[in-house]
Each structure stands twice: as C-alpha cells, then as structure tokens.
Amino acid sequence: MRFPDRLRFAAAALALALPLAASAGAEDVRNQVIAQQKERHPSLAPSDLAAGSAAFDPERQAEAERNRPAPGAAEAIEAGKRIWTRKFGKGKSLAGCFPNGGRRIATAYPQYDPRVKRLVTLETAINQCLKTHGQPLLEAADPQTMGAVLAYVRSLAVAQKISVRAGSAAAEQRFEEGRRLYYTRMGQQNYSCASCHLGHSGNFFGNAAVPSPVGTATQWPWLREGRPVTLQMRIRECLDRMGAAPFPAGSDELAHLDYFLTYLSNGLAIRPNAWRP
Numbered sequence: 001m002r003f004p005d006r007l008r009f010a011a012a013a014l015a016l017a018l019p020l021a022a023s024a025g026a027e028d029v030r031n032q033v034i035a036q037q038k039e040r041h042p043s044l045a046p047s048d049l050a051a052g053s054a055a056f057d058p059e060r061q062a063e064a065e066r067n068r069p070a071p072g073a074a075e076a077i078e079a080g081k082r083i084w085t086r087k088f089g090k091g092k093s094l095a096g097c098f099p100n101g102g103r104r105i106a107t108a109y110p111q112y113d114p115r116v117k118r119l120v121t122l123e124t125a126i127n128q129c130l131k132t133h134g135q136p137l138l139e140a141a142d143p144q145t146m147g148a149v150l151a152y153v154r155s156l157a158v159a160q161k162i163s164v165r166a167g168s169a170a171a172e173q174r175f176e177e178g179r180r181l182y183y184t185r186m187g188q189q190n191y192s193c194a195s196c197h198l199g200h201s202g203n204f205f206g207n208a209a210v211p212s213p214v215g216t217a218t219q220w221p222w223l224r225e226g227r228p229v230t231l232q233m234r235i236r237e238c239l240d241r242m243g244a245a246p247f248p249a250g251s252d253e254l255a256h257l258d259y260f261l262t263y264l265s266n267g268l269a270i271r272p273n274a275w276r277p
C-alpha cells in the first residue's frame with residue numbers, strides 16, 4: 001500500500017515539521033519534540049503515545065487489548081531464546097557475549113562505540129558476537145532469525161527504562177545525522193518522516209492514524225500476523241511507502257534513525273512484542 005497521493009499538507013502543519021537549529025544537542029531536540037507533541041496531544045502522556053496508531057484510535061486500541069499478549073509473541077520469544085542460547089562449540093553462545101546473558105542490555109542500544117567509531121545497534125552487537133566466533137551472521141531484515149532474537153532479548157528488558165546515551169561529541173554527531181535524515185524530504189512523494197510523524201501525528205492516513213515519534217522505540221518488535229517486525233524493518237516499510245528506496249537492512253542510515261528515535265524514547269519502559277495489524 002502507498003500513502004494516498006491526494007494527501008497534501010497544510011502550511012501550518014509543515015511549519016511544525018521544520019527542522020530545529022542544527023546546533024541543538026540531543027537532549028534539547030528530545031525536549032523540543034516532546035513539548036511539540038504535548039502541545040498537539042495535551043491529554044496523552046508519552047507512555048500513551050507509545051501505543052502507536054492505537055493512541056489516537058479507540059477501535060484500534062480495543063483490538064490491541066483483545067490481542068494482548070500478541071498472537072505469535074510467545075513462539076517468537078521461544079525461537080529467539082533457542083538461537084540466543086545455542087552453543088557454538090567450546091561452550092560459547094550469543095548469551096555468553098553479553099553481561100548477565102543479555103538481561104536488560106536492550107535499554108542501552110544503539111550506542112556509540114569509540115573503538116570502531118561506529119554506532120552499534122542491537123543487531124550489530126549480535127552480529128559482532130557471531131563474527132567473533134566464526135558463525136554465520138543473521139540477516140537484519142529476517143523476522144525468523146534476527147526478529148526472533150530481538151523479540152527474546154528485548155523481552156529480557158521488559159519494564160526497564162530506555163537509557164540511550166549521547167555523552168560524547170562523536171555520539172552527538174551520530175544523533176544529529178539521524179535527526180537530519182528524519183527531517184529530510186525523500187522519495188517520489190517528497191515527504192520526510194517528520195512531516196508525517198511530527199506535523200500529522202494523530203491524523204488519519206487511509207485507515208491508520210499516524211503514530212507520534214514519542215515512545216515509538218518502546219514496543220518493538222511489533223507482532224504482525226504472528227511475525228516480529230523490528231524498528232529498522234518498520235522504518236524501511238515507511239521509506240518504501242514514501243516512494244524512496246529503503247536504506248539497506250543493517251545500514252548506517254537505519255542505525256542513525258534508530259538512534260535518533262530511541263533517544264527520543266529515553267526514560268520510557270520497554271514493552272516489546274506488542275500487536276500491530
């Protein structure tokens with residue numbers, strides 16, 4: 001499905017989606033986005049907005065409640081656990097690469113790694129471990145493997161608060177890169193992520209209300225028709241619908257967008273494996 005062509009934005013809505021001053025740091029940007037969304041949706045708390053479309057749509061909300069726990073979530077978590085604990089030989093496993101077997105690690109990703117001078121997403125961290133042990137890597141866009149592993153690892157951080165950091169100049173630069181992409185118009189329809197998600201959050205596009213970016217990194221992977229959809233997979237779907245060639249799975253661009261959006265969700269509890277239609 002494409003976004004409806006007939007949709008044209010009002011000038012007022014566009015003004016809301018204008019980029020902030022490029023010099024603003026991650027924390028300023030986060031506060032401004034939260035304030036702008038608070039003004040748009042005064043009765044909704046950030047934790048309500050985390051529900052995505054359902055925050056603005058009572059019918060969708062009722063359906064979400066009927067689908068809690070989401071069909072397929074238990075199976076995805078179980079499949080992910082099997083991959084996570086599988087021994088590579090010499091007693092090593094994915095679980096062994098992370099502190100406490102991976103418990104609560106999901107709160108801190110993406111994170112900037114000064115040694116490799118790159119942003120490390122959960123996907124990259126998992127593949128780094130596999131690479132170190134000479135194992136085949138997981139495909140970031142594959143729901144059955146990477147999706148399932150992330151369903152499991154994020155389930156190990158349920159109710160923990162997201163606490164992604166931007167403590168250094170290099171990390172701030174990656175955040176700024178994500179912010180810039182979010183505000184850049186792309187694709188045949190010349191939309192930016194911001195023009196929809198900031199300027200039009202809560203408005204209906206076809207039969208779905210546009211989710212707010214506040215809390216958007218809390219509930220993934222989302223379970224759709226029983227299959228886990230990661231944040232990066234979901235971003236690629238929106239790019240596709242914008243008529244833009246989606247950034248490749250595992251690319252730096254997706255990592256930057258992931259970092260930007262997850263930073264905006266700082267302080268909110270991880271509630272993964274939520275149902276989406």
Ligand code: HEC
Binds near residue numbers: 050053239276
């Ligand atoms: C034309 C409007 C539009 C644009 C542009 C757009 N999106 Fe979306 N996006 C939507 C709609 C509508 C949904 C909800 C679909 C549904 O749940 O049925 C959505 C869903 C999402 C979600 C999932 C939220 C949730 O809780 O379910 C994320 C994350 C997201 N978009 C990120 C992005 C990013 C990043 C970009 C830019 C690369 C982008 N979107 C561009 C309209 C848009």
